[in-house]
Amino acid sequence: MKNLIVRTITGIIFVAAIVASFLRPDAMVLLFSIVTGMTIWEFTGLVNQRPGVTVNRFISTVAGVYFFFAMTYFCSDLYGGAAKSVVFIPYLVTIIYLLVAELYLKQEDPINDWAYTMLAQMYIALPFSLLNVLAFTATPGGQVAFNTLLPLSIFVFLWVNDTGAYCVGSLIGRHKLFPRISPAKSWEGSIGGAVFVLGAAWLASYYDDGMLTLPAWLGLGLVVVLFGTWGDLVESLMKRTLGVKDSGNILPGHGGMLDRFDSSLMAIPAAVVYLYTLSLF
16 A cells, blocks of 8 residues: 555655646657656666676766757757757767777676667667657747646546556457566556557647647557557566666665656657658648
């Protein structure tokens, strides 16, 4: 009972913090830069427990956070022209350093170090940084506006999917979705979660001011469901490989940062690809 209360309180604070952050651009940037840093720090700490792996946690974390801020600058200003891309140069220099440093550190397995270092950037830093693509959008007048609904909807869809899948799966779940990695997930629960998300997508279209059509919102909801589920399974596979139950314990009753953001790490890039694909037609 005590664990349930702690889990509930943590969940409420977690959801409230994310929702509130999307009300102001500076709050969103501050919160998710911190989330990016904490998640990379957690991930690199986990992989450093593997034999022969020594990832530079500090520099990897700083690089990921810097990349997030660089993407914020790049996406929030249409008038910087080509010159604004110079903001990515320090990040590229840092990545080069992390590669070249292995020549001199004489680690047991530099390939493992390189692989996990790059994975931290591709798996964590890049997806969180792409939130800026969703949050800062161009207006018909050529200005850049902060968009609350679009990035927030990704997280709302993920929460609705998790809740719907749990409720439906608990009631009628019989057929396992991916028993080798996540025995608790069922096809019935996944379909039920998707139905709930379609309802949430319809509601999002009601509050939309013409940015997306109803079919586009429904498609976005399904994309988030599919890739969010894969994101959850990917993190479950990673934890099984590492031999850990939770990625951390920073969130009482909920585990670590990866445990809470695993679905979004695949749903955010997929949403960006989906929306850019729509813009081509």
